[in-house]
Amino acid sequence: MTDAHLLHWLRCPYCGGSLGLADNAALVRTDDRIESGVLGCDCCAFPIVAGIPVMQTTDVTRAAIEALEAGRHDEALLTLLEVDDLNRELVRGWLRAGGPPTFRAGVDGLSRDAEGVWAxxxxxxxxxxxxxxxxxxxxxxxxxxxxxxxxxxxxxxxxxxxxxxxxxxxxxxxxxxxxxxxxxxxxxxxxxxxxxxxxxxxxxxxxxxxxxxxxxxxxxxxxxxxxxxxxxxxxxxxxxxxxxxxxxxxxxxxxxxxxxxxxxxxxxxxxxxxxxxxxxxxxxxxxxxxxxxxxxxxxxxxxxxxxxxxxxxxxxxxxxxxxxxPEVEPPPVQGQLCFNPLYRVTESEGQLHLVVAFPTDDYADEFQLCLTYLPETLTLPGDVLDRARLQPMALDVVALRRQRVLLDLPRRYC
Ligand SMILES: [Zn+2]
Structure with a gap:
């Protein structure tokens, strides 16, 4: 998102004023977005870290601004991620690698409660x-x-x-x-x-x-x-x-x-x-x-x-x-077609055997309705995923997408 979007859309939540971007050590731009910086209105200052404007004023945002203005950009990010000493090295490793290996690993590493499973x-x-x-x-x-x-x-x-x-x-x-x-x-x-x-x-x-x-x-x-x-x-x-x-x-x-x-x-x-x-x-x-x-x-x-x-x-x-x-065709695939993560998938004799495996008893209790559209067990040809990715609009693939056996997920989702 560009500077124009950012400054055109954003207003201070407290005074309602327009925001300006400080030209100081905090400011880092790439071609198409503001990576980090400090926004200011008549009443407050707000940090932008990892391209995310943080429109709150707390001890954490003040600490992030201090780190940004001292040129310690990673420190500002770790502060806002509220990473504790236990997983600080884990997250530093992600930053060196350009991000967590998967969405699931990211949620597991940063979540503090059972919301991770739900997510x-x-x-x-x-x-x-x-x-x-x-x-x-x-x-x-x-x-x-x-x-x-x-x-x-x-x-x-x-x-x-x-x-x-x-x-x-x-x-x-x-x-x-x-x-x-x-x-x-x-x-x-x-x-x-x-x-x-x-x-x-x-x-x-x-x-x-x-x-x-x-x-x-x-x-x-x-x-x-x-x-x-x-x-x-x-x-x-x-x-x-x-x-x-x-x-x-x-x-x-x-x-x-x-x-x-x-x-x-x-x-x-x-x-x-x-x-x-x-x-x-x-x-x-x-x-x-x-x-x-x-x-x-x-x-x-x-x-x-x-x-x-x-x-x-x-x-x-x-x-x-x-x-x-009316019912419409599933939309074009933007990530890649994958099996619904509720399935445990095993392979034998060239076939895939799918069985619904709820992650926890609580989850099974809350989301039993899944079984109104997901077959509890299913056997499919071994090459079904390769074929679905090549031909996402083939009739049998569309049928599996409608049943939600196959889902369009981001790469490295889980
Ligand atoms: Zn303000």
Whole structure:
């Protein structure tokens, strides 16, 4: 992302002012992006490290600025990654090698909790199946989704990856409060998005009307200042904008790690100026699995989703969006086709034997719905992966992609 993008989009989250780039020892530019530097407004200074503007003011960001201004760029990065003494050498090794060997190794090395398992298998879970079907609908020609797109609380960049497969030419920005996730996003799932480290519990650090589309998946209930975030999302997308929120935990349903949930009516009230519509996740998943496309024309009141655990919310004043979308072909492959990581794969006599192997009992409990579309066991020709990579749109390959046995993943994913 260029200087122009960066300075045009970003604003101070506190004073709202435009930002300038200090011309000092911190500043490192490559051809197409600002690698590191210090941004300043009338009230604060913010570091840019590894191409990521960090729009927060904490002891950690102050330490990073100090390191940058002393020309210690690696130290600034290690500070923001919050690497402890135990894995400091591991991460230094990655930096010498140009990055972690795989996404999985990066998550394992930097994650502090069980979220790592969730992150790696994110590509395989029912929410991903639903979200990809929703993006298939909203990106069909002419696309309802217009750029630039903000993927707020976008974390490791999974949603940006799925969006990029369908819309090659929109500008993408990922906002997340965790620097280390954005750092991994830039290396694996969202290499060409602008990552911005920012807190969903504070005013968002962007100019009004910057993003005609704002997406936020599976994170809104973890935000305490929901009214402010809803107002901020509406400020950024403007009156003609679109807000897309797949997998919005409802207090009327059962959710693992639910966060502080509201009823669908509660969420509807927050986004009332944008006329939000709600869809049962179970209904959308069933349509996606049956290959029917998605019907977004059905009754969409908050009451209509009943006790669905995590409905999808779409908010947009243009009612043309709420229509029936046909099934479309899978998008062109942007990484490479791989087996869904939920499968354990063994080989014998020229054939591959796939068996679903959930990573943990908790995961199996939370994501049983996978088995509504993934065959529990499957035998395939030994050369299926080579052939799928050569002919990703062959009929039998497309069938395996629709079943989510084969997934388009970044190289070195796991
Ligand atoms: Zn300011």
């Amino acid at each position: 790696i298998f994110r590509v395989a879970d029912p929410t991903s199946t639903n979200t990809e079907a929703l993006l298939d609908a909203l990106c069909t020609s002419p696309p309802v989704i217009r750029g630039p797109v903000l993927d707020m609380c976008g974390g490791f960049g999974h949603l940006s990856w799925w969006l990029r497969a369908r819309l090659r030419n929109v500008d993408l920005c990922i906002g997340d409060m965790f620097f280390w996730k954005l750092w991994l996003a830039g290396q694996f799932l969202a290499p060409d998005a602008l990552p911005v480290c920012c807190d969903g519990n504070a005013p968002l650090p962007f100019a009004r009307g910057t993003f005609p589309t704002v997406v936020l998946s599976d994170a809104f209930p973890y935000i305490w200042h929901k009214r402010m975030l809803a107002d901020e999302m509406m400020r950024l997308c403007g009156e003609d904008g679109l807000i897309v929120m797949p997998h919005l935990h409802s207090s009327l349903g059962d959710n693992h790690s639910a966060g502080v949930t509201l009823t669908p009516a509660g969420y509807a009230a927050l986004f009332a100026p944008m006329q939000p519509h709600f869809f049962r996740e179970r209904t959308l998943l069933a349509q996606a699995v049956r290959g029917e496309g998605l019907d977004l024309s059905a009754d969409a009141s908050p009451e209509a989703v009943g006790d669905d655990a995590a409905p999808t919310m779409l908010a947009c004043r243009n009612t043309d969006v709420f229509t029936r979308y």
